[in-house]
Amino acid sequence: MLRIANGRVHDPTNTLSGTVQDIVMDKGAIISTDGIPQGQLDEMETIDATDCVVMAGGVDIHSHIAGAKVNTGRIMCPEEHYSHVSSRTKITRAGCGRCVPTTYRTGYLYSKLGYTTVFEAAVPPLEARHTHEELQDLPMLDKGCYTVMGNNHLVMQVLSDTDPVRRKERLRNLVSWLLKASRGYGIKVVNPGGVEDWKWNVGAADLDTPTPPFGVTPRQILGGLAEAVDDLKLPHSMHLHCNHLGEAGNVATTLETMRTLEGHRAHFTHLQFHSYGKTPKGGFTSGTVEITDYLNKHPEFTFDVGQIVFGSTLTMTSDAPMEFHLHQMTKGKWASGDIEMESGSGIVPITYKPKMLVNAIQWAVGLELLLLTKNPWQVVLTTDHPNAGPFTAYPQIIKLLMDKDYRQSWVEKLHPKIRQFTCLFELDREYTLDEIAIITRSGPARTLGLDRKGHIGVGAEADVTIYRTNTDKSTMFSTPAYVIKHGEVVVRDGEIVKSVTGKSLGVSPEQGERLDDELTDTFDAYYTVKMANYMVEDEYLDTPEVVPCG
């Protein structure tokens, strides 16, 4: 048993807003203090959290931390590892890297920030085994991953079935099967149709562009998969990376996508990259007012922001055509990987500069999304690590949200025309600690359907972070006094004091035990691995936990 005494608890799920109260945990779960005699409480191992803020452990809904493209990113950027190293200690493994750290280091860095749960954002089933191997070597965190399906041939083959009843049933079965095969937690859709279009060397996909050779449109892919998520009652909504990422004027596509998905559950990922208006000359402007007007009327949709962090980083996504275009702009390193029947990926290093107008607009767009969306439960703080910047910048972003004066001071550092294309510097809102708790743990946990995470009410998992209060919110959030994982102190004053292995979170929807005959024939004919060797085995999951559907 462990007690956290006298902390100011910010637990929005349980409507605790700085309430001073004890938190007690036993066997990895938060328990009630009712009925425990004071004498016993006083004798318990106790952390004195007087004047400290107590929150649930952080939950990152979207981060690229493990798997084929992340590792290719590590290979491609040795220069960014050299000056960011960690030595082996009696407790921790060695590692290196800043924007694509090695696996152990990734776990430690997240843990030191007070995060206890992280989701890898994009896994093609054919390479899922690789992702899980890396996740096994990523300590300190509970973890899960999303299975990419938006350009999957089997999905498109089913969607081209003309019988609507059969189509729906087959798709549901296929989606379940793909989740089971890859040990995924949810459905990821990346530039639906667009990656397949790229492999045919045709232009970018709009929502109604038929994708060869099946002639299925992105709108059909989105509709079909969103319906499958609902029908299967998956804990997490469709996790969607829209078409036209990073293009001026893409706000039109993003809004049209949202309208298409009305009535379904959807989580729009790194929305910052999809919220750009266009000047008459084709330049970038902020499109956040339109987007947030819409979102404020549609509480069923959630999003994570993908906030830009100035400096160098590495972009990596299954959106292979987007990375190709980026490479053409940067003319620098570029890795790409097409994956048979499923998807693609691309990786390009980038440096975001405050004096570069487009980058400055992107930076402002992210913050505007955070500040203009009224309901914080719809918003999750992410940097789409490492695409818009490394996750280690979260405390810096929190400071920008909580401290208006600090935010205003940035106007001098940005391109002089920034005010012309954005409204950021007219916004006075400052996030409260409760709102920060929502966008970093309670909200993402709820969006992921994780009932026992993101809060510290009775029955919740004993993942707790204790921050020393500080007027500088960046300092406060970058070095928690304590991080508790599964009831054990794992970080004290910014140092890892215990290394633990987290759980692998997965789902097991009904159906999907096997593929139908037609899809089996396609699989056997066109994959280069046998179906029996495609399914990720139990050996690749440490401490698996199935999160129930429904």
Place this chain on the structure above:
Amino acid sequence: MTVHKNVVCTFCGCLCDDIEVEVEDNTIKSVKKACAIGKNKIMHAITEPPTPSVNGTKTSIDAAVTEAARILSKARNPLIYGLSSTTSEAQRELVEIAEITRGNLDNCSSYCHGPGVLARQQTGLVSCSLGEIKNRADLVIYWGCNPVESHMRHLSRYSLQPKGLYTPEGRKGRKVIAIDIRPTPTTKRADVFLQVSPGHTFEIASALRALIQGEPLEFPEGQDTVGDVPIDSWRKVADMIKGCKYGVLHFGLGVTQCRNSDINVEQVARLVQDANRHTRFYGVAMRGHGNVNGANQVMTWLTGYPLCVNFSKGYPRHNPGEYSTLPMLARKDIDAALIVATDPGAHLPKDAVDFLKTIPTIHLDPHRNLTTPWSSVVIPVAPVGVAATGTFYRMDNVPLRLKKLVDSPFPSDEEVLKTMKEKIVYAANS
């Protein structure tokens, strides 16, 4: 009799996963579908194991592992080397042993496809999974590789004959170019064979890049050749690249081991990138050993670098010139070696082997080979993919799980290394 289906052959980077193996009384009776090499390897996987020994004296596995741990604990600058034919699980243990001993860690790619790996650090690589070649490729180039002899089923399973989703005609629907310094069984299968003189890879790739970018290449009278092949032939190649729908360039040791190796692969990788302005075009490294790619992957996710890593300061440092195996052995820098799943006695230059013979060398291998006689500690292990399970990465990064078909009297690499690691940690703490 038990018939195991969908068995993964671990011998070459193709990792064919459709092999059928019949087992009776813990003995492999037959192997179907594998190529001649793969079949032979599986059939004889558990024959000729070495004897566990320390300094030539027969001993128990446990005693050998204890002695290995003692050697590594005492060493000031050990080398941990090989990794290419063992599982990613064993490789993960080896990384940790290197960390604990503050040693050097390197894999066989440091002298085969290493330059290609280094090129990725400079330029990246535009690549695709093998099924994309099967399903889409209408242009296939083999450059400095001879898969007909080295990756015998590559052509039939992945790159040349297979009828794919959008390549229903198989071989007939593909144009094939071979670039090599001599005719090989692979070049005979090509529509166009360009026999180049050795040492011109960079020049050829540069010329092709220029042609693809539309530069008018002009040559003085009578000197219009590149790599001793007329420029007009290269013009045709450039046109074929620009005109294909989905092209794939396979490059082998003929490219990676050409003089000034890494800049050659860089230039080839840039050529592949450039071609994407016109069409879809990909480069695939013809990785040799079954899991040499896995060694690069595992080392990267744990150390940040795919090869040539040193832990003497407690954190990983990478410097191919300094920490790759051959220069370290040439400088006589190391004082003990742990060699796993490779046979340096057969593969390394004589001087390097002569030096290894002078220091304590621990060798884990399922077979007696040219390293066995002179290793200080010999530890026989169960052959992976036949008597031990684990993960291998195909040449295109697709990981596959190996099957255990028969029992071996010996533990797996992973088990031996785990025990060894624990003993080293225990020694360090006591």
